[in-house]
Amino acid sequence: MNCQKLELLGGGAHGIVFLGQYYTSPPFNAPVKIAVKSSKIEFSDSIWKEGQILRMFQGCPYIIQCFGGDTSVEHGNIVYNLLLEYAPGGTLQGLINSQEGFFSEHEASLYAYQLLKGIQEVHRLGFVHCDLKPNNVLLFPCSCGCGLNQLKIGDFRLSKVAGEEGHHGALLYTSPESLFCGIHEAPKDIWAIGCMVVEMMTGKSPWRFTSSSCNTNDVNKLAVEMAFNKPQIPTGISNCAKDFVMRCFERNPNVRWTADKLLNHPFVARNNNPLLCRTWENHKVLGNRLFKTEKWISKFGLFSTPISSCTCGCR
Structure with a gap:
């Protein structure tokens, strides 16, 4: 598995946010911390829409970056996951x-x-x-x-x-x-x-x-x-x-x-606000640089957990 949910960060009515770890494709194969916003598929319209909007702002240094989406089966539930840039400083x-x-x-x-x-x-x-x-x-x-x-x-x-x-x-x-x-x-x-x-x-x-x-x-x-x-x-x-x-x-x-x-x-x-911010813009964070080698992620089963049987027809 090249992606894992490590711990719960928070959540609300529209989804739960996990700290995740994603392993980029060769030749890097490096672990990168990400935030994963998850919701059962039947309640996922708002975070799916959020991902589509964030896709428009890829590369903007002042908007949180979205790396893609995933639909997985976790403990018997179909879950939609939005893969987001992880902010270590909080809010x-x-x-x-x-x-x-x-x-x-x-x-x-x-x-x-x-x-x-x-x-x-x-x-x-x-x-x-x-x-x-x-x-x-x-x-x-x-x-x-x-x-x-x-x-x-x-x-x-x-x-x-x-x-x-x-x-x-x-x-x-x-x-x-x-x-x-x-x-x-x-x-x-x-x-x-x-x-x-x-x-x-x-x-x-x-x-x-x-x-x-x-x-x-x-x-x-x-x-x-x-x-x-x-x-x-x-x-x-x-x-x-x-x-x-x-x-x-x-x-x-x-x-x-x-x-x-x-x-x-x-x-x-x-x-010197513009000068300082241009310095930050030119300094690519490791995670962002590695993710730039990836295509937009749209997968099934990135976080799936093994289950003995499934009657939903998704596997």
Whole structure:
């Protein structure tokens, strides 16, 4: 077997994520860590769709890479597996929690730059992510020991083609036009990036009303807050950072700045962010380099476990 599931990393309603190990084809025959998102075949539509979208972004250094898919029989169940790049640094949410926010402006601007580069490519190819939030941004620690991270956008389950119907995603990162008018287009992703930048620098959501509870009353109160108030702009940050966040929080989506414009904003265009990121882009991680020798993986039985009999007609 050239692929194994090693341990459980997490999961939710739409799939379980495992740490996996894949052995590349000769002449390398090298083990590479991957993330494997799995679901029983009857519930796998969303992760199959995610794989098809991610296939469009192969080679983009700011979007998690997908190496292919597999349908296997595991312990008597037919399972669909999506093979993804493994992020050893966890999520941006984990990093925010560990630092209680309070990122330096330099660090926050570097991460904002990378988020914008990733979402710029998403929008360029005619897609909208629709669920940008810290839990869906994955970290790859820099190998030079600088303490910074390369960011990649992941979890494209709710993503859509621009102009199609969509979902508003996580409430705290949802734009007003998405929540109240059902408009789920590119400016929605920019609003979410503004929310994340505020959270990085303060450890808190830009909304005054927040709750860890998910009951209906709390959701309704937050919706009212979002309808009649503006998101809270941090006071202890530079005017440049404030201006950047305000451009993301333009209430009119037609006026809100695009990723292209924001990449030229001095908050993210300064501090050698482009230079550092180009260095990362040119430094190919071993796993990615090895996988570049592989074709798109589309197999049956990559993870299959031996079973004595099967009545589903799949073997």
